[in-house]
Amino acid sequence: MTAGSKQPFHLYVHVPFCRSICYYCDFVHGVYRKQQADAWLDALKQEIQARGLPEKLKTIYIGGGTPTSLSHEQLETLLSLLDGKEPLEYTIEVNPGTLDDETADILVRHGINRVSLGMQSADDALLKRIGRTHTHADTIHAVNCLKAHGITNISLDLMYSLPGQTMDMLKRSAEAAHALAPKHISVYSLTVEENTVFGKKGVTPLDEDTEADMYEYLRDTLPAMGYERYETANFAVPGYASKHNLCYWDYRDFLGFSCGASGKEGLLRYDNTRSIAEYIKDPLRRKEYPLTKEEAMFEAVMMNLRKRKGLGLQAFEEMFGMSVQHAFGAKLERLLKDGSLRIDAGYLYCSDRGYDILNSILTELL
Ligand code: SF4
Known part of the structure; x- marks a missing residue:
């Protein structure tokens, strides 16, 4: 196994902007500002030109942040940078409340065929309590909008162990998710990092026993709804496991572009700078970690x-x-x-x- 012996076929691009910041979030992001997002796009162009992309890719995953926090024009520019790679699976993360017909049109035009939607819960009061700015009606609207535009490979994220969440609330959310007939469901328990709004306020997840009960409920119920548990926290209708995420779990190589992204090529792992400002100044700034065999x-x-x-x-x-x-x-x-x-x-x-x-x-x- 040698470092960089073959170019990887999987690409992750991180979009470091969100329209607002959720109370539990520790991802690399800033609140969207048009001018900064324009400068970030220029930096991304430079990174792509300097590092190069393989001619073809098996999977592309555009995550964030919230990629759909960009303006229509910026989203169009971003996706144009990746045109022509013909990936088998092309995923973008979308937050309910940031999807309209024009956005869905842009996604389809650029070949996106899978959307990961941050539903988190069907309980509007709970969504508000964790700093999400959408409602469950927004999630329903987003799913219907995507399906109307021909994107049916949809994954929903669900969270558990949230402050104030009861087992009944979780059950209602799982049922509401199932009712939307996604092809894939990912589940996440709340973790509280120091530098988040929750961390600063001293908010904690639920006690360990309740968290374990909630996980067991999801572990047992989602398969009964037709979703195979193919990874510890990921469930899919047969044939719809995430091809991109499987590249991480199979320990294959992948490229990571933009601030906050990581990559692995052979025995070399790297983290791009986490700072948007630093990235705009120097898009090739990254830390490299050679691995021993x-x-x-x-x-x-x-x-x-x-x-x-x-x-x-x-x-x-x-x-x-x-x-x-x-x-x-x-x-x-x-x-x-x-x-x-x-x-x-x-x-x-x-x-x-x-x-x-x-x-x-x-x-x-x-
Ligand atoms: S939308 Fe996602 S990335 Fe943005 S703040 Fe919320 S959890 Fe974090």
Whole structure:
């Protein structure tokens, strides 16, 4: 495995603007200002010109921030920069309340075929309490608008363990999400970072037991609604697992463009600057972290075990020139023996019990 031996086929582009800032959010973003967004677009053009993009890409994911916080003209410019790559899966993140017919038109014209929509909850009072500026009616409108424009591959995000959220509220949100017939649902529990509005106010998530109950509810209910749990927090109608996110969990290489984006090429990991102002001044500013082969092997196992399917034994051997059994020796043996991990049909994967204690399995392997 050598650094930068082959150009990756997966691209992530970070749009660092939002119309307003949610109380729990720790992503790289600023409140949208037209002039700054214009300067950011110029910087992105420079980065693309300097670093280059592969001729074809399998997946593109435009995340944020809120990509649809850009003006129509800016969104058009952004997507034009990526035209002609013919990705199999082309995703953009959208916030309900930032989608209108013209935006949906622009997305379709540039080949976007998947939208990840930040629904979070169907409870308007709860949305307000966490600093979201949309309502559930906005989510319904966004889904209908996308479908009317032919984008049916829609993923919804749902949050749990939110302050003031009850199990009944979560159940109603899961049912409301299901009623919109998305192809994919991602679930997130609240984490409170110090530098967020919640962090500064001392707001905390719900207690651990309630959080675990909520996760178990989603884990058991979404599959009963027809969504396979293919990763610890991701559920999809068969055939609709996120091809882009699978590139992270398969431990494949990917490019990251713009401030706040990261990338991995062979044994090199990099983080672009997190500051919008710095990025505008120097779009090529980034920190690089060379990985040792041992670190990369551990990361590969850590990412792959998040998938229900687990780690492909042959893929691991092709990547590192040795088997996973050889790489992890007695530690792996122990976990196989106690039934936390299994090997079957060419995959190393967590048993049902192991999946619930994935973190301790990884600690053991480290
Ligand atoms: S919309 Fe998303 S990125 Fe923007 S502040 Fe809210 S959670 Fe953060």
